[in-house]
Amino acid sequence: MVYSTSLLFGHGASVLSEEESVIAMIGKYFSQLTSPGRSPTSARRGSVESSDGDHSSPSDSLDAGLEHEERLLQRDMTRQLELCLTEAKASTLQCQVLMLPCHMTTKVGQDVVRFSADEPCGLRGASIKIFVEHKNGLKPVGSITPDQSVTSTFELSVIFKADKDDGWPPLMNIFETSKVLKLKPEYRLVKRKLYSSASPVIHDFN
Numbered sequence: 001m002v003y004s005t006s007l008l009f010g011h012g013a014s015v016l017s018e019e020e021s022v023i024a025m026i027g028k029y030f031s032q033l034t035s036p037g038r039s040p041t042s043a044r045r046g047s048v049e050s051s052d053g054d055h056s057s058p059s060d061s062l063d064a065g066l067e068h069e070e071r072l073l074q075r076d077m078t079r080q081l082e083l084c085l086t087e088a089k090a091s092t093l094q095c096q097v098l099m100l101p102c103h104m105t106t107k108v109g110q111d112v113v114r115f116s117a118d119e120p121c122g123l124r125g126a127s128i129k130i131f132v133e134h135k136n137g138l139k140p141v142g143s144i145t146p147d148q149s150v151t152s153t154f155e156l157s158v159i160f161k162a163d164k165d166d167g168w169p170p171l172m173n174i175f176e177t178s179k180v181l182k183l184k185p186e187y188r189l190v191k192r193k194l195y196s197s198a199s200p201v202i203h204d205f206n
Helices: 005-009 018-033 042-052 058-088 104-116
Strands: 097-099 126-134 137-144 154-162 180-193 201-205
Touching: 058 104, 058 126, 058 137, 104 126, 104 154, 104 180, 104 201
Parallel strands: 097 180, 126 154
Antiparallel strands: 126 137, 154 180, 180 201
């Protein structure tokens, strides 16, 4: 049985077959789209506007990912610098107390990562040597190889500088003067590219 609109909605309406009802409905829809003062694309405006309202892009996500990775590299480099200095206290530096300016190793770690960014393999291609410049000359205190599976493309020397005072007065009352070593805020980075005959580049920081 084919039901008509009159059977569904009561008497008083014109009786149309189901096929005629569908045709009439389609015609009414297209007449609304083409009526004067109405844009033919207005039915799609909602979706277009919602798309335009989203200002995020794949490049934003990529930038955020790169910044996160760089922070992780800086954090790991800071940790390794501190480990080298700690291990060198009793051996190379021959001190019981090693004093550093606040956040110094964090700053050095950031600079190491930053100066590795333009290298072919980035930080993974670095061979990092750490020194402390003392009154008796440079003392090697350790080395860092971020990725041993990668052939080093450049060498980066990190040179901390010992303070001539060699200590801090309150600590001298506890330890022997020769057992307390204080580092200056100043340090030096020397970058030498192993794939180039160019002269090393020296950066001094305060």
